[in-house]
Amino acid sequence: MWKIGKVAQREFLDTVKTRTFLLGLLLIPVLIVGIILLSRKMAQSEGGPRPALRVGLTSPAGELLSRITGAFADYNRANPQTPLDLQLLPEGEDGTSPEQQGKDQLRQGKLATYIVLEGDLEAGQGTLQFYSYKAKASQIDALWTVERILRDAVIDRRYQVRGLDPAMLAEIRSVPVRRVELGEEQGREQVQSEGQRVARMMAPFAFMYLIFIGIVGMGQHMITSIIEEKNSRIVEMLLSSISPFQLMAGKILGLAGVGLTVMALWGAAAYGTATWQGIKIDVGLDLLVYGLAYYVLGFILFSAILAGIGSICNTVKETQSLMMPITLIFVIPLIAWPQLARDPNGDLARILSYVPLTTPMLMVLRLSSGPDIWWGEIAISFVVLVAGVLVSIWLAAKVFRTGILLYGKRPGPREVLRWLREK
């Protein structure tokens, strides 16, 4: 048993002491903090200055039109950084219709959008027709602003036509909302910010992502380390002192230790930054304990599979094609996240909870995102995961034992199957 410890210790130190690892370890928290700070800054100001966006408009003359031009002028006064240049298109000199002119200018790129007011909008009929030509993604925000200004202007004019007082209506419509989060003790209350709500939503995803990085990212180290030992022919030296199982177990535990260290540091960095920015994330003790158990089991499962794969390959490149399908399974929860977050106890979430590879990610997501899970489901997930771990270790140990000493050509599937049948 202590031999496994020795191997684990060496594996841990050897991985942690490399320069690239330390760089990656520090870089990610710096990135996390950077992104959080940046997104806060972005939320405060709506981007930097940009050149005026040219908006073409054809409208029947009248009170509505003057309201619209007024609204654009108001907007430009309030937002000098992001001006909108409203151009009214009258009848052309050569007799072309304003609509024809507008569309031509749009095609030539002189306008970013062209709008036609059709029908009797004041009376509650007609449409606002928006034309675009090869709209750019960078203009979507501004175009949305244009639409809002026009709609507001039309609504205002409708109030006026019907003799309603806009001030009174605004008063009627205004219902202030204040979200207050209760603290643990009596009398401790805190107004919830928007950031807090977003963080609430994102936290389960962050936990799931940490598990993902911890398992799949560390898996890379597993492969590199096995290939190194195999290529430099150290394996035989090692196997004269320890059994293949001890070697494999030591490697898995050592790298699981590295993974836990990384996750603890990154988790702490994210939590610390969030707290510093006044965002409170609840991390219960039970979530930490469950998370630890799910992570360790999940990592053992994945790395046992990798140990088997690594032992039959000679280069890291060779392992990629064999690893691909397994890594893809881990990506499913990341892609399906929106669906999973909306319905953490739905069918998809339940099914993925019982696929051993995705169990850790799914269960951590579900445990951290809301309605209580029946304890039986937690129990079943652990049973499934432990069964997966035992089977994968049993199979991997057999493949590892033979594969690790083979140099040269990679054995085919039939060959590997034969090893599995050997006692």
Add this chain to the structure above:
Amino acid sequence: MTYAIELREIRKSFGSVRAVDGLSLVVPQGAVYGFLGPNGAGKTTTLRMIMDIIRPDGGEIRLFNELSSCSVRSRVGYMPEERGLYRKMTAAAVLRYFGSLKGLSAAQLAQRVPAWLERIDLTGYANKKVEELSRGMHQKLQFAATVINDPELVILDEPFSGLDPVNQDLLREIITEMRRQGRTVLFSTHGMHEAEQLCDFIVLINQGKVVVDGTLDQIRSRHESHTISIEIEGDGAFVGTLPQVATARPDGRRLDVTLREGADPQELLRILVERSRVRAFEIKHPSLHEIFVRLVGGGHVEDR
């Protein structure tokens, strides 16, 4: 008497190739045993089976009279033919790691690691990374890692290949020293010279089977070539006509005499002394090299 190694009829096949085919061998404790054979004879496979790195298909392996188990393996040091060490670790760290895997305590390591680094002339490289060392240094370091726990049985696969003459001498010296301390050494080699110099016993295997096994003297006498080189005064023509002599070929000033089956060289010497003055009389021992080539080379030719 307990043997350090006992192999009984061990067999191992890889696919359709029989690498080891009913091989039996006993290595007495305290002996230096040379393990010879052409490439692909099954030497490395046999050594790996002794170390329980691969399992035999059949037969029985005992180390120190116990069926190969973990407790026994800590008394054995094994240096594989494939050379390799962790490239990013320092020389001292490598010795410490392998020592600790063999169960040495921190105190023992603190004493033995520097001692062995000095013994193999690598004291100045203690804190250098393995990748900065030369090939020969790797090999010495690997040897030290093999024997750092003072094992009672040392198994070395091709220990001399890749070493320069100075380091070969160093290794020979260490093996001789181990014999003096009563340890058992089994090593495979292609160097007949090393085998003749160092070994008490020699086993020659070919195609997974034992061809010759015994002490150097036993093997030599069994493969006596019946050739005697003589130099006498005067005309030696009468030698060819003696009843004991099969052929007599002149070789410079000497005569190479082959005796008939069952003839005694001492008898020939007596006759020569009576009839002439004998300047030189040498019973030619076949070198291990010749025996090797005769046994293995011939076998190979027949098979092809």
